[in-house]
Amino acid sequence: MTVIVRSQQDSTIRVMCKGADSIVLPLLKGGQNALIQKTQDFLDDFSKEGLRTLVLAEKVITDEEYHSWNKEY
Numbered sequence: 001m002t003v004i005v006r007s008q009q010d011s012t013i014r015v016m017c018k019g020a021d022s023i024v025l026p027l028l029k030g031g032q033n034a035l036i037q038k039t040q041d042f043l044d045d046f047s048k049e050g051l052r053t054l055v056l057a058e059k060v061i062t063d064e065e066y067h068s069w070n071k072e073y
Helices: 021-027 033-048 063-072
Strands: 002-006 013-019 055-061
Touching (some): 021 033, 021 055
Antiparallel strands (some): 002 013, 013 055
């Protein structure tokens, strides 16, 4: 599930996505391998306890990126 929101505080546009780690983690920006591995370790620990998890990701986009997306969809 993905939502696009504009912050009332600073007018930034954010794309927020939640989903299964197997889908979301491969889509993250490169260069974050240590953070992704630490997150995966936590997810593995939670799953061993029988817990279900979702991963959240967020990206700030420009007005131009939003308008281009909005025009297409």
